[in-house]
Amino acid sequence: MFLTINNLMSVVLVGFAIIYSSITVAFAQEEHITANPEPPLEKAVTLEELEKLEAYPDAYQAMSPEARIDWLNSQVEQTDDAVELYRFRRSLAFEYFSHFQSPEADKYCQSNAPLSFDLVYRYLCAMAADESYETTIDTYLKLYEDATEVGDEVIIAQVLMTLGWEQSGNGDIKQAFESYNEALSLGEHLDFYALNDAMANLASLYVIHGDENYVSKGIELHKKTIKRLQQKIQDEPGEATYLKSSLVVARFNTGVAYALHLRDYGEALKWFKLVNSTDISLPNVKLSSLLFSSMSAAYLDEFVEAEQYLAESYKQPEVDSTEFYYLYCYRELVRHKIGKDADMNACLPLHDNTPLEVKIDVYKRISELDDESLRSQGQEHFYQLFIDKLEKRLKQSSSPVASTAELYRQQQEDRLKNELLEKEVALKTAQQKQIEGQYRLVVAMSFILILLMLLVYIRFSQKRRLARQYKELSIVDTLTGLKNRRFLEQNIERELGYIKRTQGTKESNELGIYLIDIDHFKQVNDTYGHAAGDKVLIEFARRINTAIRDVDLFVRWGGEEFLLVARLEHGQKSMMALANRLSEAVKQAPFKADENTEIEVTCTIGAVIYPCADKSTMDISWNKLVKLSDMALYYGKHKQRDCWVCIESIVQPESWDRLLAQDFAQLVETREVTVSSSFEKSEEE
Structure with missing residues (x-):
């Protein structure tokens, strides 16, 4: 998710003038440049032959990027010399890559393969290729070995930094830091640009893989990088284009740190706005910034602003690398967040080349959605991510x-x-x-x-x-600390089995199944924000816990719904008493949204007693019992909210499917279902 600019300037200019002839790296203009690579060379080219070539004319330096491309193509057409062809096509690959057109550069790398001694060209082709993680790592390790053999510290340091970034994206944290440590130990061989990139990328690693202290430290390092770049722009205006591009990336990475690692969307939006307003064109950066701007605005409940950024993102060029396909997933997450139709096929699953931090963030956000099916898929992919990445890293450790x-x-x-x-x-x-x-x-x-x-x-x-x-x-809900639906599914059959076994004995008990829903919870989120809503959920769970026994099963069912399964020693009397106790525990005092704001919170409870009919019909599944509780819950909400409704008995239990499909109010009216409720008790009093 974090972006990095691999600094080619120092690598290209140091020690390879005989091959590349002092060609400076420029950034692409708005026009898109296309390429038609020639077939591969048949004759082997040697270093000695390349050293004898004359440098490019002085006028080459003054040409625009497009003019240099045209000039190089014309030279290719005019010569049959294998040595000249190798140099011209190599230069074309550098031009396209320096314009951030990696696919075009890769075409030349495939047709004009780098010679074994040409380490700079090999490094460029490794970065331009869109390969699997394993293939990419093997390529960089081979390049590292060859650079070490000839003692080229500049290439060694550059390869180590790129290798560390790839390892970080794949979750190989220990190896990533070791690569950066070795690269920084060669700092005396690097210029300002390479060292600045190394420090900026290391700051991103702190944010991605560190605890809260290291996240803050990483953000401070990003801000120091921004100040260094701003000062360098003033000192060296001739390199302003490259420096401004690096400045855009540093600002973008700072916004990502705030949005995805601290979830400070207000601060993140400030940094993304700086990126959105720039006229520097970098592949995928503008699209990424607009989508994260839209997401930040959505989480701040600024839906109009979020839609504006989302609409602007559709005007940006499509991504040109599988590493950035995840941006389409974030676009769909934003659409879902602001209430538009969303296609989650862009997220489930993500491409194999997607950085690990992106997979963690995306699957976490999907696991927090209200849609039960999507939430379940997000959790499944979380589990698979654990199997594929975390377990392997633990074994490696x-x-x-x-x-x-x-x-x-x-x-x-x-x-x-x-x-x-x-x-x-x-x-x-x-x-x-x-x-x-x-x-x-x-x-x-x-x-x-x-x-x-x-x-x-x-x-x-x-x-x-x-x-x-x-x-x-x-089996634990990370927000409230309660057990979740999966835990209940694993244990409720044990409770039902106990009730069945003890029927007709001295230990005979009934079972109460309570579905509890916080009233007007959406208004809490809309009025006070999601942070306040989270506090309400945590305090709500705590209050309910104080009103029940340790042996009762109490779980977060989903969203603002909670489910309680409790053994009842005195049947219906115990069921109503517990329902009343739960309701009173919730509204005993206002909830605190913050130090100065209090919220009056109530809940509605639907409950059913088991067995709720003749003892011979005790084989009803727990899912149907929960469905009955849900019907009682919504009956109470329809009546008045802030109440409880308990199903005491069912007259014709043999018709479960019909009962569950029928309107509950009608069942109560025709007395096919007998209920007691808090509002009926109030009327009697």
């Missing part, structure tokens, strides 16, 4: 331990060999020394066996602890 154990094992093995040799000599001198040597061998072998058993136990414990942690995460 044990590799250093295994490596240390292997080193220790080899040391012990060498020591044992020495002992055996010593014993072999000792056998010739004394039988007693042989016995002592054998004893030491047994002790050493026992020690190694204990060590191996300990390592196996540690790895088993790690896996078991990880499984427990994931299981806990899968």
Whole structure:
């Protein structure tokens, strides 16, 4: 999600004038430049032949980007010399890449493959290619090895920084920081531009993978980068185009940090507006900024402004790389947020090349949607992300331990060999020394066996602890701390089974199933904001918990709905008493939206007792019991809200499907369903 500009300027100009001939990197203008790459060369080209070529004419420097493209193409048409053709086509690849037209540059890389000694051209082609993560990493590692062999520190540092960024996007955090650490250790070989890019990218890693302190530190580093670039623009106006482009990226990354990692949408929108107002054209940046502006405005409930940014995003060019396909997903999330039709096929699933931080953010947002089906799909993809990424990283984290154990094992093995040799000599001198040597061998072998058993136990414990942690995460609502729907689905059959087994015994009990809904919760969100709504949900859960027993099943059912399953010792009397206690617990005092604002909150409760009919009809599924509670709930909401409605009995339980499909008010009126309610109690009093 964060963007990076790989600095080609220092790489191109340092040490390769004999090949590229002092061609400065310029950025693309508004016009789109097309390419028609020639077939690959048949004759091998050597470094010596390239060194003998004359430099490009001085007038080349003064040409516009389009004129340079035209001049190079004309030179290609006029020559059959393999060495000249290699240089001209190579220069075309650099021109297109420096204009941020990677697909066109990649065409030349494919037709005019880089020579093994041409490290700069190989680096450019690696960045221009749209390959899988594994292929990309292999390419950079090979380039790193070759640059190390010839001692080219500039290329080594550049490759390490790009490698670190790729590793970060794939979730290989430890390797990413190690790559950046090694790159920064070569800082004395880098110019201002390369070092500035390295520091900016490292700041993004702090934001993406750090805790709250490191996120704040990363944002401060981004702001320092912005100040350095602004000062450099004043000092070196000749490089203003490149510096202004880097400034746009730094501002965009600062906005992303606020929007997606701190969720401070007001501050994020300030930075995105600076990006939206720029006339610098960078691929995918304007589209990204407009979409995140729209998302930020939507979360601030500024829906008119959000729609304006969304409409403007449709005017931007389509993305040209699979790495940025996720932008279409964010567009659909924004549409869903502001109440428009949305196609979530753009999100489920995301492309394999999508950065890990994007997958986490997108699946988290989908898991928070009101739509149950989409929410479930988001959670499933969260789980798959855990299997594909997190579990592998945890296994990788044990590799250093295994490596240390292997080193220790080899040391012990060498020591044992020495002992055996010593014993072999000792056998010739004394039988007693042989016995002592054998004893030491047994002790050493026992020690190694204990060590191996300990390592196996540690790895088993790690896996078991990880499984427990994931299981806990899968059944807990992260906002309220309550268990969720999945937990209830795993445990409610146990409660129903207990009621069935104890019928007709001294331990006989009934079961109360309560569906609780916060009244006018949407108005709370619309009036006071989603942060206040979250506080209401947390406090609501706390108050209900104070009114029930620890053994009762109380879960967040979804949105502002909660479900309670409680054993009733005195049947209908207990059911109504508990419903009344829950209602009073909620409205005992106003809820606090903030230090100066209080909100009056009430709830409506629908409940059903189990069994609610003849004991021979106890095989009703729990889903139908919840449906009955839901019907009672909406009956109460239709009547007056701030009330409870309890279903006491059903006259014809053999017709469940008909009852569930019929209007509840009619069932009550015809007395097919007997209910008690708080508003009826009030009328009687």
